[in-house]
Amino acid sequence: MEPFTHRHCSLTTLLLACLFFSPIMVASLGINYGQIANNLPSPENVIPLVKSIGASRVKLYDADPKVLKAFANTNIEFIVSLGNEYLSTMKDPSKAQAWVKKNVQAYLPSTKITCIAVGNEVLTFNDTSLTSNLLPAMQSVHTALVNLKLDKQVTVTTAHSLAVLETSYPPSAGAFRKDLVDCVTQIVDFHCKTGSPFLINAYPYFAYKGNPKQVSLDFVLFQPNSGIVDPESNLHYDNMLFAQIDAVHSALASIGYKNVCVQISETGWPSKGDADEAGATSENARKYNCNLMKLIGQKKGTPMRPNSDLNIYVFALFNENLKPGPSSERNYGLFKPDRSQAYPLGFPAVDAVSTNSSSSGGHSGSGTGTTPSTSLPPASSSSGYLAITSDSGTSLSSCKSLSLYVLGFISLALQL
Numbered sequence: 001m002e003p004f005t006h007r008h009c010s011l012t013t014l015l016l017a018c019l020f021f022s023p024i025m026v027a028s029l030g031i032n033y034g035q036i037a038n039n040l041p042s043p044e045n046v047i048p049l050v051k052s053i054g055a056s057r058v059k060l061y062d063a064d065p066k067v068l069k070a071f072a073n074t075n076i077e078f079i080v081s082l083g084n085e086y087l088s089t090m091k092d093p094s095k096a097q098a099w100v101k102k103n104v105q106a107y108l109p110s111t112k113i114t115c116i117a118v119g120n121e122v123l124t125f126n127d128t129s130l131t132s133n134l135l136p137a138m139q140s141v142h143t144a145l146v147n148l149k150l151d152k153q154v155t156v157t158t159a160h161s162l163a164v165l166e167t168s169y170p171p172s173a174g175a176f177r178k179d180l181v182d183c184v185t186q187i188v189d190f191h192c193k194t195g196s197p198f199l200i201n202a203y204p205y206f207a208y209k210g211n212p213k214q215v216s217l218d219f220v221l222f223q224p225n226s227g228i229v230d231p232e233s234n235l236h237y238d239n240m241l242f243a244q245i246d247a248v249h250s251a252l253a254s255i256g257y258k259n260v261c262v263q264i265s266e267t268g269w270p271s272k273g274d275a276d277e278a279g280a281t282s283e284n285a286r287k288y289n290c291n292l293m294k295l296i297g298q299k300k301g302t303p304m305r306p307n308s309d310l311n312i313y314v315f316a317l318f319n320e321n322l323k324p325g326p327s328s329e330r331n332y333g334l335f336k337p338d339r340s341q342a343y344p345l346g347f348p349a350v351d352a353v354s355t356n357s358s359s360s361g362g363h364s365g366s367g368t369g370t371t372p373s374t375s376l377p378p379a380s381s382s383s384g385y386l387a388i389t390s391d392s393g394t395s396l397s398s399c400k401s402l403s404l405y406v407l408g409f410i411s412l413a414l415q416l
C-alpha cells in the first residue's frame with residue numbers, strides 16, 4: 001500500500017520545515033500584509049496592529065523595503081515574495097543572487113526573513129511558460145541562499161491555489177489534477193530536499209459563495225454543527241477548512257509524500273460583497289476569522305494531523321481599496337485603512353492616535369514590481385471546494401522538460 005515509501009521526507013527535513021522555522025511553543029498566527037491600496041498607514045503604524053492580534057508571522061506579496069525596515073528588531077517573522085512576473089528572470093542564477101542580496105540579505109538578521117515565496121498560484125494559471133519557469137526559479141533562489149550561506153535560515157517555496165486539487169472531497173480522496181502531478185511531484189521533491197513547506201491558499205468562502213444553498217454556513221464558519229464523517233478514514237470533520245487541508249495531505253500522500261509540512265498561506269472571509277456574493281457580511285467574516293484565530297491559539301491540528309500545529313496566514317491585514325474584481329476583493333481586511341478593526345476581533349483596539357496615512361500612490365510602491373493580481377485570490381481559486389471538477393482534457397507537460405537539480409550536500413545527507 002505504500003509504493004513510494006522512499007520518497008517520504010526524512011525526520012530531519014520535517015524538523016527543519018515545521019519546527020525549526022516556527023518554534024512549536026509559539027502560537028503561530030500569520031497574517032498577509034497586502035498593499036494594493038493608496039490609503040494604508042505607514043509600516044511603522046502597522047506594527048502595533050500586527051502585535052494586537054498576536055500575529056508572529058507576516059507574509060508580504062513583495063519585499064517592500066519600507067516594511068522590512070520598519071519591522072526590524074520586532075522579532076516578527078517574514079515571508080517575502082517574488083511575483084509571477086519575476087519567474088523568467090529568476091531562472092538566471094546571477095539575477096536571483098542579486099535579488100536575494102538586495103531584498104533579503106540586506107535586512108538580515110534584524111528583520112527576521114525566514115522564507116521566500118516564489119510565485120503565487122502559478123500552476124492554476126494554466127500558462128505553460130509560467131509553469132515551466134517555476135521550479136527553475138525556485139532552484140536559482142535556493143542556490144543563491146546556499147551561496148550566501150543563508151539557506152539554513154531562509155527557505156524557498158511557492159503558494160498554490162486549492163484548485164491544484166482535482167478531488168478534495170471526501171478529504172481521504174484528495175488528489176492533484178492529473179495534468180499537474182508531474183510538476184507538483186518535482187516541486188514537493190524540492191521541498192523535501194531543502195526543508196521548505198508546501199503552501200496552499202484555501203478559501204471555504206468560495207465554496208459557500210458558489211453553492212450557498214447546499215453548503216452549510218456553520219460548517220464553513222467553524223460554528224457548532226454536526227459535521228461530516230469521511231467514509232474512508234472515518235475521521236470526523238466539523239469545519240471545511242480542516243477538510244480542505246486534509247485533502248491536501250491525502251493528495252500529497254497519493255504521490256508518495258506523507259510527511260510534507262503543509263502551511264495555509266492564505267485563508268479568510270470578506271466582510272462586504274456585491275449583491276450576488278452570498279455570505280460576504282461582517283458578521284460572517286467576524287465568525288470565520290475569530291473562530292479561526294481561536295482554533296490556532298488552541299494549537300489543534302486537523303483530524304489527519306492532530307498533533308501538528310496549524311500554520312495559517314489569514315488574508316488579510318487591511319481592506320485594499322485598489323484591488324480589481326468584485327467588492328469582496330476589497331474587503332478581506334481585519335482592519336480598515338484608518339487602523340480601526342473592520343469588525344470586533346475580540347482583541348483590544350489599538351488607539352488611532354498619531355496615525356498619518358502615507359499615501360504611497362497605490363500598489364506596494366516597493367519597486368519590486370508587484371502587480372495587483374499577485375495578491376488576489378484569483379478567479380481560479382473560486383472553484384473552491386465542492387466545485388473542483390476533473391478536466392483531464394488538457395495536459396501540461398512542461399515540467400517534464402525541467403532538468404534535475406543538484407542540491408549538494410543536503411540531498412547527499414538525506415540519502416544517508
Ligand SMILES: *[C@@H]1O[C@H](CO)[C@@H](O)[C@H](O)[C@H]1NC(C)=O
Binds near residue numbers: 354355356357
Ligand atoms: C499628517 O501629515 C501631514 C503632512 O505631513 C501633517 O500636516 C499633519 O499634521 C499630520 N497629521 C497627524 C495627525 O500627524
Ligand SMILES: *[C@@H]1O[C@H](CO)[C@@H](O)[C@H](O)[C@H]1NC(C)=O
Binds near residue numbers: 393
Ligand atoms: C485550468 O485548467 C483546468 C483543468 O483543465 C480547468 O479546470 C481550469 O478552469 C483552468 N483554469 C483557468 C484559470 O483557466
